[in-house]
Amino acid sequence: MARNAFYAQSGGVTAVINVSAQGVIETARRHRDTIGNVYAGRNGIIGALTEDLIDTSQESDGAIAALHHTPSGAFGSCRHKLKSFDKNPAEYERLMEVFQAHDIGYFFYNGGGDSADTCLKVSQLAEQRGLPIQAIHVPKTMDNDLPLTDTCPGFGSVAKYVAVSIREAGFDLASMAKTSTKVFILEVMGRHAGWTAAAGGLAAEQPGDAPQVILFPEIVFDEARFLAAVDASVKQYGSCSIVASEGLHLPSGEFFSEAGTKDAFGHSQLGGLAPLLAQLVSDKLKYKYHYAIADYLMRAARHIASKTDVDQAYAVGKAAVELAVAGKSGVMATIERKSDAPYVWTTGSAPLDKVANVEKKMPRDYITDDGLHITDKCRRYLSPLIQGEDYPPYANGLPQYVVLKNAAVPKKLKTVFELRK
Amino acid sequence: MARNAFYAQSGGVTAVINVSAQGVIETARRHRDTIGNVYAGRNGIIGALTEDLIDTSQESDGAIAALHHTPSGAFGSCRHKLKSFDKNPAEYERLMEVFQAHDIGYFFYNGGGDSADTCLKVSQLAEQRGLPIQAIHVPKTMDNDLPLTDTCPGFGSVAKYVAVSIREAGFDLASMAKTSTKVFILEVMGRHAGWTAAAGGLAAEQPGDAPQVILFPEIVFDEARFLAAVDASVKQYGSCSIVASEGLHLPSGEFFSEAGTKDAFGHSQLGGLAPLLAQLVSDKLKYKYHYAIADYLMRAARHIASKTDVDQAYAVGKAAVELAVAGKSGVMATIERKSDAPYVWTTGSAPLDKVANVEKKMPRDYITDDGLHITDKCRRYLSPLIQGEDYPPYANGLPQYVVLKNAAVPKKLKTVFELRK
Numbered sequence: 001m002a003r004n005a006f007y008a009q010s011g012g013v014t015a016v017i018n019v020s021a022q023g024v025i026e027t028a029r030r031h032r033d034t035i036g037n038v039y040a041g042r043n044g045i046i047g048a049l050t051e052d053l054i055d056t057s058q059e060s061d062g063a064i065a066a067l068h069h070t071p072s073g074a075f076g077s078c079r080h081k082l083k084s085f086d087k088n089p090a091e092y093e094r095l096m097e098v099f100q101a102h103d104i105g106y107f108f109y110n111g112g113g114d115s116a117d118t119c120l121k122v123s124q125l126a127e128q129r130g131l132p133i134q135a136i137h138v139p140k141t142m143d144n145d146l147p148l149t150d151t152c153p154g155f156g157s158v159a160k161y162v163a164v165s166i167r168e169a170g171f172d173l174a175s176m177a178k179t180s181t182k183v184f185i186l187e188v189m190g191r192h193a194g195w196t197a198a199a200g201g202l203a204a205e206q207p208g209d210a211p212q213v214i215l216f217p218e219i220v221f222d223e224a225r226f227l228a229a230v231d232a233s234v235k236q237y238g239s240c241s242i243v244a245s246e247g248l249h250l251p252s253g254e255f256f257s258e259a260g261t262k263d264a265f266g267h268s269q270l271g272g273l274a275p276l277l278a279q280l281v282s283d284k285l286k287y288k289y290h291y292a293i294a295d296y297l298m299r300a301a302r303h304i305a306s307k308t309d310v311d312q313a314y315a316v317g318k319a320a321v322e323l324a325v326a327g328k329s330g331v332m333a334t335i336e337r338k339s340d341a342p343y344v345w346t347t348g349s350a351p352l353d354k355v356a357n358v359e360k361k362m363p364r365d366y367i368t369d370d371g372l373h374i375t376d377k378c379r380r381y382l383s384p385l386i387q388g389e390d391y392p393p394y395a396n397g398l399p400q401y402v403v404l405k406n407a408a409v410p411k412k413l414k415t416v417f418e419l420r421k
Numbered sequence: 422m423a424r425n426a427f428y429a430q431s432g433g434v435t436a437v438i439n440v441s442a443q444g445v446i447e448t449a450r451r452h453r454d455t456i457g458n459v460y461a462g463r464n465g466i467i468g469a470l471t472e473d474l475i476d477t478s479q480e481s482d483g484a485i486a487a488l489h490h491t492p493s494g495a496f497g498s499c500r501h502k503l504k505s506f507d508k509n510p511a512e513y514e515r516l517m518e519v520f521q522a523h524d525i526g527y528f529f530y531n532g533g534g535d536s537a538d539t540c541l542k543v544s545q546l547a548e549q550r551g552l553p554i555q556a557i558h559v560p561k562t563m564d565n566d567l568p569l570t571d572t573c574p575g576f577g578s579v580a581k582y583v584a585v586s587i588r589e590a591g592f593d594l595a596s597m598a599k600t601s602t603k604v605f606i607l608e609v610m611g612r613h614a615g616w617t618a619a620a621g622g623l624a625a626e627q628p629g630d631a632p633q634v635i636l637f638p639e640i641v642f643d644e645a646r647f648l649a650a651v652d653a654s655v656k657q658y659g660s661c662s663i664v665a666s667e668g669l670h671l672p673s674g675e676f677f678s679e680a681g682t683k684d685a686f687g688h689s690q691l692g693g694l695a696p697l698l699a700q701l702v703s704d705k706l707k708y709k710y711h712y713a714i715a716d717y718l719m720r721a722a723r724h725i726a727s728k729t730d731v732d733q734a735y736a737v738g739k740a741a742v743e744l745a746v747a748g749k750s751g752v753m754a755t756i757e758r759k760s761d762a763p764y765v766w767t768t769g770s771a772p773l774d775k776v777a778n779v780e781k782k783m784p785r786d787y788i789t790d791d792g793l794h795i796t797d798k799c800r801r802y803l804s805p806l807i808q809g810e811d812y813p814p815y816a817n818g819l820p821q822y823v824v825l826k827n828a829a830v831p832k833k834l835k836t837v838f839e840l841r842k
Contacts, residue, residue, distance in 0.1 A: 073596035175494035386818035397807035
């Protein structure tokens, strides 16, 4: 007999996490003998804990199909990391209580490393208790730091945004450089790994192309080397475009953006990394600068999403449901690369105990010896991930993004769960 | 007998200024009986002053056609404002000398208010001296502040970028707001007029849509009113997305971004407006925030250019040449609006003495009474300008932008001109 599924979005959203939701829901709808309704957590796992479930069966096929071109998390996401079972068993007990009350036999958790860990715990607990709940992880993170998958859906589109943006800004800069701005800095999100900054490097296909310099979290900031590279680019090519990761570190281990910079009120420097780097360039090299800070724009930019990323986001959602139908639990749907050029990939799966708490770092040989650009090896890995465009529909000059009805499933439990702060 | 034309790009470049160049060059190539070669100024008017001319006749039809989808200034631009003839007659004399040496009978100047003024002076001087030089202005400015034209090519694409970006970031924010970020600020360029910030308002089509708040240079910042509006949006809709113009002023008349904020080294606050606003929201309302600074990304974003803007950029280039062929001088090619919906427009012309030194401001009735959003009247004006998409071609996941050969025209003058600093 068919049992219901629970689906939730976790952590920072992306341009394509809703495509994975579409993949889960559409595939579940094709397996009605196994999977009944798909209930989504309103605001992620919090929706499960508070029994605030969304009945996706009330959404039309058209509305679910429109998730394909809608960025953000259509059911709401949250930053709420479940602690270990030992430290806070109440949350896990509550999940089991809610899942049993709503006859949920499938737990699809769409997120990054933390949610992979939660997903693993749920699968283990269900097994220990003999509860028929299969937990499958659907990978999502713009940070690209999950192991055992070629890439993480969400990353390819961020990568494309950064590469397109620095190419465009680099062209702009080059035309102004004779009498005006000579240095441009694009600050990108990604505190712990340089994947998003590295992606900017794809825009540099010929000598002199922007970006001429990339600053990675993996490479300790070397002021003299940085300034020399900027100066050399300006002298040789007339200008220098820079992609800088917000996670750039000083030799002291501190974030560059937080080191010793307080404003007149004693606040930490508010403006992030880019203005500090820009001021350094201005002070030491006397070049006029501009900078941009991409922030949410980069991860929400469905208008310039990578078609490869969109396809993979759908594929992992679909694969997760198929894994569930095949009786699996405690696994993550993955992308497996078969070849670089042409890029051939399939979906696969990986055991969650090999995924949880493992961070995929940029290999050192993806970064040039001087620490300021990407290698050809990195390029071979990254380039396929930004291939193809997949434009949303437009009306009145604006992309048409769907807002779902998000109707609540009637509560069945009398108990109220207090979220810890 | 055909005489040569000079074309130059002036000031900040845009996503579509090269489309105007394409319009000028392609139209000139269809009037070979009147117009010989089109010489472009390398780095704008500086190229004329230093006799550093680019021979566009050496570019293939295909290369010129590729300007259609290439942002930035393909011949280089500059920030070099010619002073009045009285204050620096040497520059004007030099222009006449270079134009005569290269048999230039047509001066096409592609820029904003300052270049309109230069163009007017050149036409007046030519007339006084009895020199056969016709000067035609081709409007360009993302600031949209030229009078006597419905809009300025370059603006529509910036407008589309801002509206698309704040819609996407607003969707992202709404999905995170339950447990995390509740306020997002997008800082946009535009020091003196609020047109670019106003364009963000187009994304708000339904109550609750992002952006919920817009901050204009035209409206003195009212802290209490701003915070009340942000708080109301968070309480009613769960989040608040804000578009803020870098030109926002305090009651003292100072720029908000420059007022009383020095870092520990005594530098003025480096981070611009957005981080200061964000800190204010955090201090007073205790909401978690994110912010982005668009800077060059917005004016270089050819990947999401407005088709209307692209069409108009071409049309003013074409019209400028046709005005020249018809014997006009001292005029600007313009866009004339015939109706709002459907948007019907044609090209026209305006005398430069009515254009130079006149700034088109946002009418007060384009801004709501509370000063924090746009009115329906503003929407009727702006909406047509962002209609349509005109995507560049892609290869390897990246837009393919042309770099011209930019071969130099052999110098004919022995004299060297020293640019004043």
